Amino acid sequence: MYTTNNNYKEAQLLSDRALAFMANHDLIPNPINYAVTYHYVSNDSTDLKSAIEKKLNNNGQIDNVFIECLFNEHICAAQNIETFILSPFEKTLTKTLKKIDAQIVNEKEIAFNLRKVNKALNQFTQHKPLKSLISFIINLISNSQSQRKSLTDELTHTYAEVNLLRTQLNESRDQAAEDILTGLLNRRGCQSKLQSFDLSKTHSTIMIDIDHFKQINDGFGHTVGDKVIQLIASIIKKSITADDIAARLGGEEFIIVMNNKPTKVAELLAEKIRASVEKLKLLQKHTNTYLPTISVSLGIAELNEKESWESLFDKADRAMYQAKKLGRNRCVVIEQSLKPA
Ligand SMILES: Nc1nc2c(ncn2[C@@H]2O[C@H](COP(=O)(O)OP(=O)(O)OP(=O)(O)O)[C@@H](O)[C@H]2O)c(=O)[nH]1
Numbered sequence: 001m002y003t004t005n006n007n008y009k010e011a012q013l014l015s016d017r018a019l020a021f022m023a024n025h026d027l028i029p030n031p032i033n034y035a036v037t038y039h040y041v042s043n044d045s046t047d048l049k050s051a052i053e054k055k056l057n058n059n060g061q062i063d064n065v066f067i068e069c070l071f072n073e074h075i076c077a078a079q080n081i082e083t084f085i086l087s088p089f090e091k092t093l094t095k096t097l098k099k100i101d102a103q104i105v106n107e108k109e110i111a112f113n114l115r116k117v118n119k120a121l122n123q124f125t126q127h128k129p130l131k132s133l134i135s136f137i138i139n140l141i142s143n144s145q146s147q148r149k150s151l152t153d154e155l156t157h158t159y160a161e162v163n164l165l166r167t168q169l170n171e172s173r174d175q176a177a178e179d180i181l182t183g184l185l186n187r188r189g190c191q192s193k194l195q196s197f198d199l200s201k202t203h204s205t206i207m208i209d210i211d212h213f214k215q216i217n218d219g220f221g222h223t224v225g226d227k228v229i230q231l232i233a234s235i236i237k238k239s240i241t242a243d244d245i246a247a248r249l250g251g252e253e254f255i256i257v258m259n260n261k262p263t264k265v266a267e268l269l270a271e272k273i274r275a276s277v278e279k280l281k282l283l284q285k286h287t288n289t290y291l292p293t294i295s296v297s298l299g300i301a302e303l304n305e306k307e308s309w310e311s312l313f314d315k316a317d318r319a320m321y322q323a324k325k326l327g328r329n330r331c332v333v334i335e336q337s338l339k340p341a
Helices: 008-024 031-042 046-057 064-075 077-121 125-176 187-194 213-220 222-239 263-279 309-325 334-338
Strands: 204-210 245-250 253-258 296-302 331-333
Touching: 008 031, 031 046, 031 064, 046 064, 064 187, 077 125, 187 245, 187 253, 204 222, 204 263, 204 309, 213 222, 222 245, 222 253, 222 263, 253 263, 263 296, 263 331, 296 309, 296 334, 309 331, 309 334
Parallel strands: 296 331
Antiparallel strands: 204 253, 204 296, 245 253
8 A cells, every 4th residue: 555755854765766766767757657666666565566576587678668557557546446445435335234234133133022022912901001112112123124224225236336336447447458449459458468477488479460551541441441450350369369468559560479388389370360361351342342362471489588578579570571571471480580591
């Protein structure tokens, strides 16, 4: 939990440390970078601290995107609403509902016993005033029971509203990580998901770029271009496992990061995607004309020990451009493209 530091000297020291950390890592001194770095040097969030240290231990690059992911995950409003408002409120509601339930059970028992006494008193006419008193109390209890019932109903309804709020919060967090056109992750979502990858394992990546996409846009219009992007995204989505990540990096470029899989496996998947795209037959309905064969160029690379994600993506990007140079509609693995001729 984050605390506010009211000691001026101590806060000044932390602020200096935060600025030094930002300077060391070439981070722009903007509010997001400052907030994350300040919390890091203050040691007030173990999760945030261990995420940064894990990255540093793996020689990873502390860049603006990484910091923004940490900000969204550990500091931003959505997270705070969950941690400081929704969860405590839900706990209080649960406790209150339990207390009301216990009282209802208690009242039921009292009413049951009073009815028994009332019945027993039936035999004794001289206890008429006592009997009416008991009936009066039974009525009171029954009224209070129905009042409590409506209170329980209201609280249960509030409980459902809290859950709805939580779902909406999660959805808005997911939307910030999602590419609207394709439903794949966007660049930020990809960076965020990568945090969960175990860097002691082998991971590989495939960079995918649609060939001559400008011609599709120019010849058939932007809407058709968008449709092509969506179709290729759905081929990619269907090809990967739940452990892997697929993202649209922008325009007509996609990336797949394969968790705990070497290039050999990535190569097979890349070829499968390439062949599926090549098979697409797209008819433009209102002109009744088929689009020319669509193809993609794919670059494949594997993460070396102590290598950063950025460097891996660079390698895959270079392999993809190699595939373009070699005539497009093909897959290139980076090791091959780097071998001396
Ligand atoms: N429909 C559509 N087009 C986009 C989108 N984003 C970028 N583009 C277009 O994608 C095209 C990319 O063209 P280029 O970078 O020249 O590449 P290319 O024509 O695919 O050629 P190569 O990559 O060399 O095979 C441009 O015409 C962009 O306007 C998008 O979201 N939707």
